[in-house]
Structure formats: C-alpha cells, structure tokens
Amino acid sequence: MRLPQIQIRTTDIQMDLQIHNPKQHIEQPKATQTIQQPAAILDINTTRGQLKIDSSQARRDLGLIGPLESSRNYAEKGKQELLKGISRRAGEGRQLMESAGKGQGRAPIQSIAKQNHGPKRAGPYNIKFVPSIGSVKIDYTPGKTDVNFTPQKPKIDVQVNKPIHKYTPGDVTGTMIQRPHVEIDVVG
Structure with a gap:
C-alpha cells in the first residue's frame, strides 16, 4: 500500500532595508581657569649706623x-x-x-x-709725626636691617564646563520585496 506524501515548499521573505546609523557627538570643553599670584609683602626696616669721628686731638697737634x-x-x-x-x-x-x-x-x-745769657743748646733733633698716631678716634655703631617677607597664596578660580553631547538616533525603514509563501502538496 502506498501512503500519500506531503511536499512543502517555502519561499522566504525578501526585504529592502534602509538603515540610518545613529550619530553621537561628545565634546568636552576645557575648564575655564584663572590664576592670579598676588605679589608678596616685603617689609624692610633699617636702623642707621652711627659713625663718630673725634679729630680734636689731631687738630690740636696741628695747632x-x-x-x-x-x-x-x-x-x-x-x-x-x-x-x-x-x-x-x-x-x-x-x-x-x-x-x-x-x-x-x-x-x-x-x-x-x-x-x-750764654749760648743755649737746642734739644735733640728728631722726626715728629703730625698729627700723632691714634689722635683721631673713631667709634662706629653698626645699623640693623630687619626684613619681613610674607608670601601671598595664589588665587585660583576654576569653572568646569559640562560636556556637549549631541545624539541623533538611528532609523531603519524597510520595504517588502517578496512576501513569504508556503505551498503544501499531497502526492499520492
């Protein structure tokens, strides 16, 4: 005995797809930054030195x-x-x-x-240094210099800028060129 056979034929779907890719643009702007360095504070105080010269003895030696x-x-x-x-x-x-x-x-x-009234003899002759050595007296009191230095901290101002993000989503459109089809035949 012969059994009937079933034949199945299928036709696949055919599509024409239009694919538009998504577009994404990300940009990070640099931070806005300002830096200022104030000048340091410099304070200098001085006390003058004093120089005293006493030349009165030397002047006396010179007459x-x-x-x-x-x-x-x-x-x-x-x-x-x-x-x-x-x-x-x-x-x-x-x-x-x-x-x-x-x-x-x-x-x-x-x-x-x-x-x-007889002749008088003069004293011995010798070299005399005028003015005498050490006749000028010098007294010096040194001055003082005080230096105070105060550094200033820098002033830094930073503003972080947000990133720029542009996104265009993708799109898919399609057209069916061939419809799917199934044929079933019974052969005897």
Whole structure:
C-alpha cells in the first residue's frame, strides 16, 4: 500500500532595508581657569649706623684749636713762665746773698749773667709725626636691617564646563520585496 506524501515548499521573505546609523557627538570643553599670584609683602626696616669721628686731638697737634682753649693754653703757659721767672730770681738772690761780703766783688753777678745769657743748646733733633698716631678716634655703631617677607597664596578660580553631547538616533525603514509563501502538496 502506498501512503500519500506531503511536499512543502517555502519561499522566504525578501526585504529592502534602509538603515540610518545613529550619530553621537561628545565634546568636552576645557575648564575655564584663572590664576592670579598676588605679589608678596616685603617689609624692610633699617636702623642707621652711627659713625663718630673725634679729630680734636689731631687738630690740636696741628695747632688748630678754638679761641677758648687757646686762651687757656696761653694763660697756663704764662703762669708757668712766671713761676719759672720767680724761681730763677729767688735762686739768683740766694746766690748773691750767700756770696755777699766774701770779697768776691763782681764775680757773683758775672756768673749769674753768664748763666742767663750764654749760648743755649737746642734739644735733640728728631722726626715728629703730625698729627700723632691714634689722635683721631673713631667709634662706629653698626645699623640693623630687619626684613619681613610674607608670601601671598595664589588665587585660583576654576569653572568646569559640562560636556556637549549631541545624539541623533538611528532609523531603519524597510520595504517588502517578496512576501513569504508556503505551498503544501499531497502526492499520492
């Protein structure tokens, strides 16, 4: 006995698809940044140094003295010469008194005259440095310098910019070119 057979034929669907891809654009702008560096604060305080020079002794050595001191010096020198003159005359009087009446005649007066009016020898010659060494006195007090430095922190301002995001979604459109089809036949 013969059994009937079934034949099945299929036709696939055919489509024409129009595919538009999605588009995406992402951009990250740079951050907006401002930086300022304020100048440091610099404070300098100084105390002046003091230089004292005393040249009065050097001026005296050169003979440059003021009128008051000059008057005092001349008065002192006159007083000393007066005392020397008194002393000399007292000595001469004592010398005359001791030799008086001894039959010397004029001999004591002549010896006193020779003492006073004979050639006098000058003192030894030597080199003298004018002004004398160490006659200028110098006193120096150094000054001070105080430096205060205060750094300033930088001022930084940052603004973060949001990313720019553009998205265009994709699209698919299709047209059916051939419809699907199934044929079933029974063969005997």
